[in-house]
Amino acid sequence: MSSSKGFGLRDGEQTADLPAQPDAGVYFIGRIHTPWRERKDCPKNARESDAVCTVELDPRWTAGLKDVGSCSHLVLLYWMDKAPRNLVLQVPGHYGVQRGTFALRSPARPNPIAMSVVRLLGIEGNRLSVVGLDCLDGTPLLDIKPYFASTDSVPDASVGWHSAKNPK
Numbered sequence: 001m002s003s004s005k006g007f008g009l010r011d012g013e014q015t016a017d018l019p020a021q022p023d024a025g026v027y028f029i030g031r032i033h034t035p036w037r038e039r040k041d042c043p044k045n046a047r048e049s050d051a052v053c054t055v056e057l058d059p060r061w062t063a064g065l066k067d068v069g070s071c072s073h074l075v076l077l078y079w080m081d082k083a084p085r086n087l088v089l090q091v092p093g094h095y096g097v098q099r100g101t102f103a104l105r106s107p108a109r110p111n112p113i114a115m116s117v118v119r120l121l122g123i124e125g126n127r128l129s130v131v132g133l134d135c136l137d138g139t140p141l142l143d144i145k146p147y148f149a150s151t152d153s154v155p156d157a158s159v160g161w162h163s164a165k166n167p168k
C-alpha cells in the first residue's frame, strides 16, 4: 500500500500494482491557494464551500489568460499530490461501502486528477480569484478551460448508487 499521508488502507479496499513506468509526463502550470491545510478540513466537493481561493499561474503561461476574464465559470483540473495511486476498490469514510475507484470522485486514483467547475471573480496578472474548490493549499494546477453550460451541463445525468443512497 502506498503510504501517502493520511490515507490508510481500510477494510474492503484493494490495491493494484502500478506499471513500472508512467506513459506520459505533465507540466504543473501553477498552484492553488486555499484556506485548507489538512484533508479533514477540505470541503468534500466544489459546492460545499464559498471560500474565495487563488489560482497562481506560472508567469510563463500568463499570456494564455487572454479572454479568460470573459468567462463566468471555468473548469479547473488539478493534481491531488497527496493521494495514493494504487487503489482499485475503495471504501470512502463518509459512505462506508466498497466501490470501484472509477465510480467515485475520490482523489485516490491512478492519475490523481481532480476537476471542479469554479466561478471566476477576477484576474490580476497571473492570479485568478475563484469560488468552488475543495483542495489543499498548494495543490498543483494542471489546466484551465472555459466551462460551456451549453455543452458541459447534462441536467438529467445520474449516479445510480448515489441517488439510491440519497433519494429525493
Ligand SMILES: C[S@@+](CC[C@H](N)C(=O)[O-])C[C@H]1O[C@@H](n2cnc3c(N)ncnc32)[C@H](O)[C@@H]1O
Residues within 6 Å of the ligand: 039, 040, 042, 043, 044, 045, 046, 079, 080, 081, 082, 083, 105, 106, 107, 113, 114, 115, 116, 134, 135, 136, 139
Ligand atoms: C472528493 S475529492 C473531489 C475533487 C474534485 N472536485 C473532483 O471531483 O474531482 C476532494 C477531497 O480530496 C482531498 N484532497 C484535497 N486536496 C488534496 C490533495 N492535494 N491531495 C490529496 N487529497 C486531496 C480532500 O479530502 C477533499 O475533501
